[in-house]
Amino acid sequence: MLRAAIIGLTNIGAQRANASAQAARSAYGLIPQSHAAAYHQHPRTELVAVCDLRPELLDRFRHTWQDIWPNLRYYTDAEALLAAEQPDLVSIVTPDHLHAGLTVAAAQGGARAILCEKPLATTLADADRMIAAAAAHGALLSVEHTRRWQPIYRTARDLLRSGELGALRSMTTSMFSPRAMLFRNGAHMVDMLHFLAGSEARWVWAELEAGYEGYDHYRGDGGHDPASEPAAAGYLHFANGVRAHYESAKTPYTDAQFTLTCDHGRVELSDQTLTVVRPTAVGLERTPVTPTPMAMPGLLGAVDELVQVMEHGGELVSSGHSARQTVEVLLAMLRSHAQGNVRVNLPLSEEK
Ligand SMILES: NC(=O)c1ccc[n+]([C@@H]2O[C@H](COP(=O)([O-])OP(=O)(O)OC[C@H]3O[C@@H](n4cnc5c(N)ncnc54)[C@H](O)[C@@H]3O)[C@@H](O)[C@H]2O)c1
Structure with missing residues (x-):
């Protein structure tokens, strides 16, 4: 043992x-x-x-x-x-x-x-x-x-990689929750964008929640008080050309999901549901997908x-290396906002 x-x-x-x-x-x-x-x-x-x-x-x-x-x-x-x-x-x-x-x-x-x-x-x-x-x-x-070990996200990633829907072009992730804190909970969403894109972000911009104008480095309390971290909106451009929009807000209700747009269809994904949306001669057809089970x-x-x-x-x-990419993107989002919502290239030149 x-x-x-x-x-x-x-x-x-x-x-x-x-x-x-x-x-x-x-x-x-x-x-x-x-x-x-x-x-x-x-x-x-x-x-x-x-x-x-x-x-x-x-x-x-x-x-x-x-x-x-x-x-x-x-x-x-x-x-x-x-x-x-x-x-x-x-x-x-x-x-x-x-x-x-x-x-x-x-x-x-x-x-x-x-x-x-x-x-x-x-x-x-x-x-x-x-x-x-x-x-x-x-x-x-x-x-x-x-989420990297959840069947629904593994199945979505495998669907993207299969090429059945053509090339992945664009993703959105939205997270609405009383605790839509950038590092504490946004880390999950940003990490999943990397997992689904299968690539590293090359540049980022972001706008933080109002009231966080001077928030240029992590000032959280380890993930407890939602006020200690901002919600954010932002954009990630991946090395393989995939584009991703991140949006979050501190709302009294909780909802988090992804949409993944490919050349021949779209995937709608959350912790609960996986749906493929395909164009047909008469409009869009929505097909729920059952995740492939994992023993563990x-x-x-x-x-x-x-x-x-x-x-x-x-x-x-x-790995630590892949999780570092998420940390770097979160810090780049802070830097983008602090510098007037500008494009921030990765890797970050030096930490502020
Ligand atoms: N993966 C997930 O879905 C998920 C869900 C919940 C929490 N988390 C993560 O788990 C971690 C813990 O979250 P939390 O809100 O429960 O944390 P927390 O702030 O309540 O702290 C966890 C515990 O760590 C103890 N601790 C701190 N420093 C220590 C030390 N040097 N030696 C021994 N114990 C020490 C504290 O006494 C506390 O009881 C965070 O990083 C959080 O983001 C992940």
Whole structure:
């Protein structure tokens, strides 16, 4: 068995599978809603230790998982955990701006694989030191951009790559939510634009939510108060010519979706539905598509991919390098706005 540890024990790190009737299922049962649930469900991993600065979250974890892991070790000091436990896999589930130091420590401490929550980081300096530490110590670094392991998004990407609809030309993504924060939640959408485009952004422009005129670098609180990060509208031009529009606003309701326009049809995509729109002699025909199931979707897929790559080699679908592209685009959007909504070329010349 591979030995795993989790640092950061809020819901995404620690909660037990939601057994409600609506909960999605995979071949391995309920789709895990947390890093702990994923390590529990994966047949090759066992959790040996967890850590949080807050003792009450350690107590809650013990209460929730005692029947599964009665001998788990509990820490409030991550460095002590890494030194004492020498885990194979380490999940970093701390606030958005506090992933870097722990990821570097895990790599230096000998972890073979690190599953870091998204966004990778909130500065390029942090992103670079995380990627460099993983490379220097031979650790795999995967970033938990959840949708990359969701069947509906895999199926949409495969449909685009099949060429059935012709070349992908243009994408839109819209995210409306009380928490339409650029880094905390926009990171998901910008990352998915990269995944679907299959390319790197070459230039960007953006306009931030009103009231964020001087917001030229990340000033969030790790993803809590929506006021600490702007919503934004923007545009990404990818190296392969694909164009993408990003729009978001802080609204009392929640809605997020993508439209993907190809030469011979369009794809409408959200977490819930995948529809192909094709031209016919009498107008547009809309066809719902059933996603191709995955045995291990979501967080379980992220864990499984690390296990497979650790043991057999191969590529990560959400590597540190690919997640860095999203961080760079988000920072470029801030820079564009701060400089008067101008075009910002990538790579960014230097971080501001
Ligand atoms: N992939 C997804 O869909 C998804 C969903 C929810 C959250 N997330 C991500 O998960 C991360 C955690 O989010 P959150 O809102 O639950 O975070 P949070 O701000 O509530 O913090 C998580 C925990 O980390 C602990 N922590 C911070 N520094 C620590 C340290 N040095 N050592 C040990 N523990 C430490 C805190 O005490 C806290 O309990 C964020 O990066 C967030 O973006 C991702």
